[in-house]
Amino acid sequence: MGRTSTEFTAECKEWAGWNPFTSPDISNAVGTVQDYFGNIIGAITNHVVAWNPARFSGYGPVPGYQSPALSLDVSLAQSLGWRGKRVDETGLINLGARLYDPVAGRFLNADPLGHNASMDLYSFCGGNPLNNWTRTGVANWSIMAPST
Secondary structure, X not given: OOOOHHHHHHHHHHOOOOOOOOOOOHHHOEEEEEOOOOOEEEEEXXXXXXXXXXXXXXXXXXXXXXXXXXXXXXXXXXXXXXXXXXXXXXXXXXXXXXXEEOOOXXXXXXXXXXXXXXXXXXXXXXXXXXXXXXXXXXXXXXXXXXXX
């Protein structure tokens, strides 16, 4: 005997990194495929992967290779891209605490934590997005384990 779609969906929700965007019914579920940095590189709908045409650098979408804009023909999962975020109509990315300009590679306003978080209050990830990250735009965290 096979599992029902409801049982399968419940099991999938327990797997790390897979969360459906829409309905608990597996036929309407949409999942995403992410790389190590959280960039959305594909969306899974009805057992079919739609690969994201965007390309990403450490500072944001590569010009000319951005994710498609959210519209009636483009789902939310397909419009997500760099670090799992969506570039809005103004070309900026909302990281939570601050707006980020991927063209300039910096934030529009100063770090709310002040100089304790960053000597340059506007830089992204302390100028090193391959070894540091910021989920909300406040402070920088090291990806690499501290050296002993």
